[in-house]
Amino acid sequence: MPLNTVDPTTLGLRPSECEFARRQAGRELSDLEWAVLSVLWSEHCAYKHSRALLSRLPREGERVLAGPGAGAGVLDIGEGWAVAAKVESHNHPSAVEPLQGAATGIGGIMRDVLSMGARPAAFLDSLRFGMPGTGRTDYLLRGVVAGIAHYGNCVGVPTVGGDLYFHPSYERNPLVNAMCVGFLRHEQLRDSAASGEGNRFLLLGARTGRDGIGGAAFASVTLREDAAEDRPRVQVGDPFLGKLLIEATLEILACEPVVAIQDLGAGGLAGALIEMCAKGGVGAEVWLERVPLRAADLAPAEILLSESQERMLLLLPPASIPAAQATAQRLGIIAAEVGEVRADGEIAVTMGGELLSRLSAAIYAEAPMAPLAPASGNADAPVPAEPQGGDARSALLALLARPNLSSRAGIYGTYDQDVGLRTVVRPGLDAAVLRAAPGAPGVAVAVDQTPRYCERSARIGASLAVCEAARNVAARGAVPIGLTNCLNLGSPERPEAARELVDVVDGIAEAANELGIPVTGGNVSLYNESGGLAIVPTPVIGMIGHLPDPERAIGVGSPIPGMRVLLLGQPADRLAGSEFAELAGVQPAAPAPPDYPALRAVLNLLPAAGAAGEIALAHDVADGGLLVALAEIVLHTGLGVSVNLAEATPRYLFGEPSALFIAVTGDPGAVLLRAAALGVRVKEIGEVTQSAQLVVGMPTEPLWSLERAQLQRAVGRDLL
Amino acid sequence: MIADVVVFPGSNCDFDTLEALRLALPGATLRRQWHGELDLSRSDLCVLPGGFAYGDYLRAGALAARSPALREVRRLIERGGLVLGICNGFQVLVEAGILPGAFQTNDVQHFLCRDVHVRVASSESPFLSGLREGAVLQLPIAHQEGNYRVTPREFEELSSEGRIALQYCGADGEIVPRENPNGSYHSIAGVLGAHGRVLGLMPHPERAAWPEIGRADGLEILRGALSVVAEGGRA
């Protein structure tokens, strides 16, 4: 067997890790083994700094069919249907090449969902950039959006939502998180644990090229000043092949007795195969000469570690291989038999009959954990004094024009929102609604996180992100039943960032426990810092809300003039953390922690009232506060809203509460009854009008109004 | 009645179209046919669905238009069968020379997905026979290369032969540049083949065949095939 010539620490392994590996193996490792180990033991693959911490997240729930550790979380939605969902980051590749970085991010998360046996049904994108208006940011934003559109539209999966925030801390480290949602019947659920000596691995999809080698290790290293040097590592996605891969995979899963399946992501073939083996407690023999290549001269380590896109690894009994290959061939896609299961737990890599390496799968799979050394204490800033008075009407217009509140229609308008016929409510407000099939159960889906909140308190910000995501699905009448998340942070080796990592996990755990929402999985992206500037902690939450009858979700029909406008829940009692405070130049402060009792009560009310058809439209009060939310209803419906508000204080009008909704109803009496029974504070504030304008009356202030066209001009900034 | 949906590698509205046809053509035999094995010898209606056939590489629809499947489609047309090209299907028919013109990238230079209004400019086609001229439909579009180009001469010809099927318009039916989403010549959203039995259109009727969620204006177009069968099948 070839021996050791490289110093493994030059591959990014720490001396202590090398020692650990040698001890486990009982010998020196070969170059090939070090190469594989350096990738599989990278932060990106091994979660060295976060794995222990993540066990604090609640994961139990009666609807959870597959939780953390699976390719995607899977939740029961009734009538034999289930939903699979996962969010993942593709930050560093997108910083280097925004279009292809985002495109391959979409392709990558799609294959995670596919690996559960689900048909990918929708994407959401969560984007963070430095402040707009600089050439670099605009270029990144345009490229990323074009990349998502390119891959998503072409692969035939709609993009139905997302969020987008600008903050100076993302200037050098933009974030691109992608979420995929898929549907499956319960019996279609698949697992990635390999088993059965002699079963064969079938590599399905693209030929293996030199692209993306070392990508995983690359993602774990802080972006260098000149990221351009990392350029050859950029991969190009082929959504056309991605589409063939979906169809071929699903057809083989439907027709053949597939034992296990896994997508190829970070760590390439080695990553997928070793994970499958380690999960199943078995080993494998790999035949590298059978891997279809794009360039003839790939070295064994390159074949093992290449992160070429659009590939899946399936495990089948030998007798089923010919049929699976025939299916693949008919659909125009390559399928190669590249190895078989060994019972002894060893990974034996061979090329043309020659044994190149043999090492236990468990050694590769069990990276030593890295301890966190979080800074102590929570540096939440004190709550500052409130600005007083001011002209609410002009403040509203100014808020709507802020980059973080302006319209996202120009962005989601470039995404196919409908393909697949599952989109019942398109993007526009809060969550989108999907049905598993016409007439079948479905879900409301949203991704959320507000950098402004996390900037001053990672912990409160994280719990508020869970609350907002829950509110957004509840606005469609859905019950939040599970969440997936992506934790984007700076280097865990810095005590402050380690503290933030602990805080965001605790914040999510707190809110998830308080609201009874299990965490079904997620992804951690660390080292988002460069030039001494780290991002604001960014725990992106992807929420799944259950809708037994999505075709009757809140928001499927339109409100009618004359319907009443209600406030449900708890109005804001302070301005801290709000966009208004930022606009007013008040020193930033930590937002109020979530009001869980009030939120729980409304989260109970909306699904019940929605199912009874009592609510035509609901929208939660979030960024910008109450007046902004009212304006958004006027913008969204094309109708008018006329209200009389109880208070004229800035905190009431512009504070950002954690448990407040606006609801439009044709039957206020019924909603009031329900609210009383559930302990929801409710107030009727006005009505929907035919003429498209927002009319606002407040105590001691003259009545004022804004035409929809004026509101439109304010929000209508062209971001692309 | 037999209706076939052709699947090219990269088609992605094939299942959607079948699902909508199931509703629109009750009792019809629906088949999803892979392009390589296409047999339309018993077909009454063939639909080329939306998507990105062959990745839309080179030009949208160009590679699919040269595939052997198109021979079957041409034969069906010669026999008087019905052919409906939706979005990418329309692009394929144009690239194949079955319908005139050519497509360019939307004038805004990016993909567009939203509801538009279209006005029925001609009902001289089975597909449009259930609608009156001037009727306004609300249908979704989803395309990057939907900017339909014909020469002024071709336009005159198409107009005089009643072969402009649909034009983008406002909710009130007014055809104005502001309501033209992609820059198409004279707001053309759909055109007919010589005998009205071939229709190519950019909007997606199959995405608007769903009354239960308030999107149903595409049903009438999909039902059009019934009118021919009611008259006694193919010509």
Add this chain to the structure above:
Amino acid sequence: MPNYRAELRIHLRSGVLDPAGEAVQSSLGHLGFAVDRVEVGKLLTVDLSASSPAEAEEALRRMAKELLVNPVLEDYDLEVRAR
């Protein structure tokens, strides 16, 4: 058979609207580059074997006609050299 590399330069026909070119021109303008016109065309590079340059050229012209060029909108010129 000898190997050739053909370069097919595809232009929009004159008179055809070129919104892509206009968009690039205006972006250049925003960056401070004043140019008179931009046209966005395609460049296809085809490697093939043929018995002579003339035969290679002949093959390319047929490929152009049958697939590579859309005569409604596009024109092309062709250059073949040994490789």
Add this chain to the structure above:
Amino acid sequence: MPNYRAELRIHLRSGVLDPAGEAVQSSLGHLGFAVDRVEVGKLLTVDLSASSPAEAEEALRRMAKELLVNPVLEDYDLEVRAR
């Protein structure tokens, strides 16, 4: 100032996946044309005025760097001539 026409021929860098080229190659195959490789690149034609060919070329190189060429994935060559 004299007028120039610059042709920027943009190729994919070697090793970068070219799904478009592969699709066109296989389609040509179905049409009976056997070719060894197809690459789909871009051809930008830019008309501009400059005081000399060297200055025009210099301007084009800056445009390429700032907008027209994506150095992560693409290479280019440039030809400037009087018009």
